[in-house]
Amino acid sequence: MTDFGAPTDTDRLLRNAHDRYSGMLRGFVISLPYDAALADDVVQETLLRAWQHAEILTRPEPVVRAWLCKVARNMVIDDLRSARRRREIVVETLPESAHDDDTDRLFERWIIAEALSTLPADQKAVISGAYHGGRSVAQLATEFGIPTGTVKSRLHYGMRALRVALQERGVVS
Template identity: 85%
Template sequence: MKTTTDADALLRGIHERYSGMLRGFVIALPYDVALADDVVQETLLRAWQNPDILTRPEPVVRAWLCTVARNLVTDDLRSARRRREVTVETMPEEAHDDDTERLFERWVIAEALSTLPADHQAVISGAYHGGKSIAQLAVDFGIPAGTVKSRLHYGLRALRLALQERGVVS
């Protein structure tokens, strides 16, 4: 049985003799340069686990090591991880907010607004969508400012109830 020192020496010797050749072979396959060292390490580990292969003539040892390395590369390239990963040169563009939620809210509000009396609808639309003041709305509709305030108050109250019924406002 081999001692730990013999095994360490054998592994160092294998590494010194074959690692450079194996790395060049793996990169030439072509394979990812960053992963080539992992393949070399795994190949040399398998050679260390099968020390009888190292007692054969040099061309046989080199052929065995290259075959193991090529099989490791092929297995990795065929792996499920590789098929699912897609490498890109540049980062994808940043995500932006989807307008769907905003459009849905506008639709629900418009639907709730349509349930209000026409005079309340007109005052609310003029104030919030038109950006008009109470004085401007009073002039536009030919009614007192107090009536505009009253319609705005009761219209918003009814709108809130309509939105609550639709589950939008709590």
């Protein structure tokens, strides 16, 4: 349909061609032999080409049928001869799935360590103690001999600076 208005003659011809020939085309494509899952794509593309050459749809039924089958057959042959098909190797069993290695984790640690190295020593020590050492604010305050409020502010400003450092490295948005 053009412009969502009334159907044109071409639209009617295509709809009639679809109703009349799509089942026959699908059976024809599968009989070539061709993958049944891809047969619907071939039928759709064949009917699209018929729409692009709408004058063929005005011809007698045997001519339309032969033209559609020829187009579908050529599409199947082209696909079977394609480089994609030649390079595809069919195997009985799927290969092993990739196993997870530590590369990503090591890379993340390296980037974080590099970003941590840009922080002032007092902020770096508090962040390392809290996140890597698993110590509480009270434990860190006792360890460093500073008030808990100072530990909290160093954590806050240190984490803010760490975020900026990671943004500069493209890790955090």
